[in-house]
Amino acid sequence: MAAQHLLEVDNIEVVYNRTIQVLRGLSLVVPKGRIVALLGSNGAGKSTLLKAVSNLLGIEDGAVTSGAIRFEGEDIAALPPHALVRRGLFHVMEGRRIFEDLTVEENLTAATFALSGRGLPTPSFDRVYAYFPRLYERRKGLAGYLSGGEQQMLAIGRALVAEPSLILLDEPSLGLAPKMVEEIFTIIARINADEGVSMLLVEQNATVALAVAHEGYIMETGKLVIEGPVDKLIRDQDVREFYLGLGGAGDAKSYRDVKHYKRRKRWLS
Amino acid sequence: MDWLFLTEVFLAGLGAGALYAVTGVAFVLIYKATRVVNLAIGEILMLGGYAFFGAAAGWHLPAWIALPVAVLSGALVGAVVERGLIRPMLGESPISVFMVTIGLGSILAGFVQVVWGADPLRLPEFMPSAPIFLGEAYLAPKVAYGFLAAMLVLAACVSALRFSRGGVALKATAADQGAAYSVGIDVPRVFSLSWIVACAVAAGAGVLVGAIGGISPTMGVFGLSVLVVVIVGGLDSMVGALVGGLLIGVVEAFAGTFLGGEYKFLVTFSIMILVLMLRPYGLFGTHEIERL
Ligand SMILES: Nc1ncnc2c1ncn2[C@@H]1O[C@H](COP(=O)(O)OP(=O)(O)O)[C@@H](O)[C@H]1O
Ligand SMILES: [Mg+2]
Numbered sequence: 001m002a003a004q005h006l007l008e009v010d011n012i013e014v015v016y017n018r019t020i021q022v023l024r025g026l027s028l029v030v031p032k033g034r035i036v037a038l039l040g041s042n043g044a045g046k047s048t049l050l051k052a053v054s055n056l057l058g059i060e061d062g063a064v065t066s067g068a069i070r071f072e073g074e075d076i077a078a079l080p081p082h083a084l085v086r087r088g089l090f091h092v093m094e095g096r097r098i099f100e101d102l103t104v105e106e107n108l109t110a111a112t113f114a115l116s117g118r119g120l121p122t123p124s125f126d127r128v129y130a131y132f133p134r135l136y137e138r139r140k141g142l143a144g145y146l147s148g149g150e151q152q153m154l155a156i157g158r159a160l161v162a163e164p165s166l167i168l169l170d171e172p173s174l175g176l177a178p179k180m181v182e183e184i185f186t187i188i189a190r191i192n193a194d195e196g197v198s199m200l201l202v203e204q205n206a207t208v209a210l211a212v213a214h215e216g217y218i219m220e221t222g223k224l225v226i227e228g229p230v231d232k233l234i235r236d237q238d239v240r241e242f243y244l245g246l247g248g249a250g251d252a253k254s255y256r257d258v259k260h261y262k263r264r265k266r267w268l269s
Numbered sequence: 270m271d272w273l274f275l276t277e278v279f280l281a282g283l284g285a286g287a288l289y290a291v292t293g294v295a296f297v298l299i300y301k302a303t304r305v306v307n308l309a310i311g312e313i314l315m316l317g318g319y320a321f322f323g324a325a326a327g328w329h330l331p332a333w334i335a336l337p338v339a340v341l342s343g344a345l346v347g348a349v350v351e352r353g354l355i356r357p358m359l360g361e362s363p364i365s366v367f368m369v370t371i372g373l374g375s376i377l378a379g380f381v382q383v384v385w386g387a388d389p390l391r392l393p394e395f396m397p398s399a400p401i402f403l404g405e406a407y408l409a410p411k412v413a414y415g416f417l418a419a420m421l422v423l424a425a426c427v428s429a430l431r432f433s434r435g436g437v438a439l440k441a442t443a444a445d446q447g448a449a450y451s452v453g454i455d456v457p458r459v460f461s462l463s464w465i466v467a468c469a470v471a472a473g474a475g476v477l478v479g480a481i482g483g484i485s486p487t488m489g490v491f492g493l494s495v496l497v498v499v500i501v502g503g504l505d506s507m508v509g510a511l512v513g514g515l516l517i518g519v520v521e522a523f524a525g526t527f528l529g530g531e532y533k534f535l536v537t538f539s540i541m542i543l544v545l546m547l548r549p550y551g552l553f554g555t556h557e558i559e560r561l
Contacts, residue, residue, distance in 0.1 A: 085453035114453025
């Protein structure tokens with residue numbers, strides 16, 4: 001039953017600075033191998049949820065005050081963030097958070113600490129460079145000089161180095177041109193399809209998120225309001241109007257290439 | 270003006286400056302990792318000098334054992350202080366952590382005074398004493414060997430930061446703690462190791478400083494010059510500590526020779542204020558010298 005899910009968030013409440021309550025009884029699951037989208041407007045608490053899952057809430061003086069979060073069936077409350085990463089739960093934070101004064105290669109090297117104590121072979125970055133050839137070209141350069149899209153590639157590249165089973169992605173489309181968004185999401189879909197990595201994807205760009213995701217949740221001010229498989233969400237009148245910006249008829253902007261990977265994956269499985 | 274004399278003053282300044290620089294590196298290491306301005310660095314240096322004295326003069330151990338004893342006692346103090354005093358204060362205002370390090374400095378100074386007394390002591394001789402000439406210029410052998418040792422340690426620290434995986438962890442932690450955690454870096458371990466290595470380096474420097482000028486419970490004022498050095502060089506820059514250390518060492522030597530010892534601080538503090546006005550981060554720093 002429940003323990004088949006890679007990640008289970010069970011009715012959690014989150015409070016910042018012991019006073020500001022941001023999440024109020026929120027539950028969701030990420031099944032193995034799937035991409036789950038979490039949508040919602042600015043300030044709804046999406047990033048807070050991801051930080052609760054990766055245990056990065058503590059350094060911002062936030063805390064989970066009730067409920068439980070389980071990764072691979074185990075309660076994560078007592079695990080420090082780096083220990084969670086070393087178990088395969090990787091958080092690509094909002095705003096990319098690359099190390100700007102370090103080179104591209106050093107940024108990837110930093111992520112090799114995620115492999116400590118896991119008995120994995122010494123990583124080569126070839127796999128990262130295969131997904132993102134542009135990073136290979138710029139591997140000796142400072143990460144701060146990369147374009148926004150390349151920085152997002154690097155942030156995802158660090159996740160790949162860490163050999164995760166679950167990646168939390170916080171607004172990978174933030175501040176990127178539409179063409180770059182499409183490119184990045186195509187690769188997100190490929191990583192999921194080729195490597196079987198599960199993802200919990202937070203987005204404000206609902207259209208592109210639903211193009212890659214299998215399941216979706218929509219939240220408003222600390223609570224979930226709608227959830228279900230993506231096919232169902234796309235047909236939902238409220239979702240169409242408020243989140244996809246569509247009237248009655250009309251077709252969502254296609255993201256055909258992105259969907260291609262999702263379809264292939266389903267077809268395979 | 271006599272060029273030979275000027276050269277000798279300059280070389281002596283470089284010798285002293287190298288010791289400032291290596292202690293400055295210890296300071297920078299702690300600041301980079303934990304953003305703590307450690308005012309006790311001078312007293313940890315002092316403790317290294319006394320530990321060497323205790324081992325070499327007290328227990329009659331040879332210098333090649335007494336030196337590691339001094340370095341290891343520095344490392345031990347670093348580990349205990351980080352874990353027991355600094356870690357519990359994570360998240361407190363920088364000013365209170367800063368005050369704690371001042372308190373720590375007085376405790377260490379009081380401790381050596383209780384154990385070894387208030388009078389200055391001389392370390393047993395352990396360096397070759399044959400005079401050294403660079404061309405015609407004379408250089409006190411202890412100063413020359415001190416310079417070499419300091420430069421070796423400095424080079425090791427700078428290359429470790431630049432080329433090792435641990436260096437990447439330190440730079441990542443310094444740049445963005447949350448992001449460092451998020452890629453799997455054990456941030457508390459980075460804190461702890463940087464205190465351990467820094468205090469070991471400072472204690473080792475204390476042996477060199479003590480070998481040249483002797484040791485006393487007030488030796489910690491050396492830390493004041495080091496503070497000037499790292500503010501001039503940039504609190505978070507090892508290269509800054511190197512350049513700042515040599516610069517301040519040389520300036521102090523000339524000021525001491527031509528104006529008199531009491532003007533040393535006046536001159537170096539003037540330089541510090543000048544640098545801060547022109548470059549608030551110090552010559553090589555990237556981080557604002559915050560809220561002090
Ligand atoms: N570190 C913090 N301290 C206090 N309040 C915070 C903090 N981070 C976020 N919040 C508040 O929590 C709410 C949700 O924020 P967030 O999770 O970032 O939303 P989203 O990612 O959905 O835009 C917002 O009202 C925000 O102001
Ligand atoms: Mg957010």
